[in-house]
Amino acid sequence: MKNPFTYSNFVTGLSFCNRIKEQRELLEFITASQNVLLYSHRRTGKSSLIKQVFQNIKEQKLDIGMLYIDLYGTTSEKEFITRVFQQLNALESNTNKLLNFLKNSINKFSFQISIDPATSSPTIAPSFKAADENLILKKPYGTA
Numbered sequence: 001m002k003n004p005f006t007y008s009n010f011v012t013g014l015s016f017c018n019r020i021k022e023q024r025e026l027l028e029f030i031t032a033s034q035n036v037l038l039y040s041h042r043r044t045g046k047s048s049l050i051k052q053v054f055q056n057i058k059e060q061k062l063d064i065g066m067l068y069i070d071l072y073g074t075t076s077e078k079e080f081i082t083r084v085f086q087q088l089n090a091l092e093s094n095t096n097k098l099l100n101f102l103k104n105s106i107n108k109f110s111f112q113i114s115i116d117p118a119t120s121s122p123t124i125a126p127s128f129k130a131a132d133e134n135l136i137l138k139k140p141y142g143t144a
Contacts, residue, residue, distance in 0.1 A: 011048040012055050019049055026053045030064060082125050089124040 011017075026049070029036045038046045047070075054066045069087045074080050116123045 010051045011045070012052045016048060016052045019045075019052070022049060023053050023056060026050075027056065030057075031062075085124055085126050089122065 026036065028034075030053070038049070040046055047068075050068065054068065057064050057066060067087050069083055071080065071083060074083060112125045112127050114123050114125070115121070
């Protein structure tokens with residue numbers, strides 16, 4: 001008998017089993033712009049649940065921007081920022097619009113643009129000057 005469970009990657013669609021209540025609750029949180037924290041041991045299906053909810057949003061053609069950023073293994077602020085900007089690029093369909101927005105908003109770093117060899121899609125990675133890395137993460141004056 002073939003094992004019906006998949007453990008090596010995300011499980012969505014027909015392979016995704018149940019969790020109807022959790023999917024419904026997550027969609028309610030998302031549509032209400034409510035923060036939510038999913039916490040569990042590794043390899044228990046959190047990412048698959050999120051990917052399934054994203055797939056449901058696409059199928060229902062809801063006007064909700066979705067962004068999935070895998071931060072596992074991130075060891076520095078620079079790596080964190082790089083991953084966030086890489087995924088923002090995937091969300092933003094017009095790369096020039098994104099570049100102009102970022103260049104006008106923050107002028108203390110530059111961008112490296114390349115083509116991802118696996119997907120053939122453009123990739124944008126920020127390049128920081130060593131002295132300016134903390135400026136990007138600095139809270140605005142007067143905030144807690």
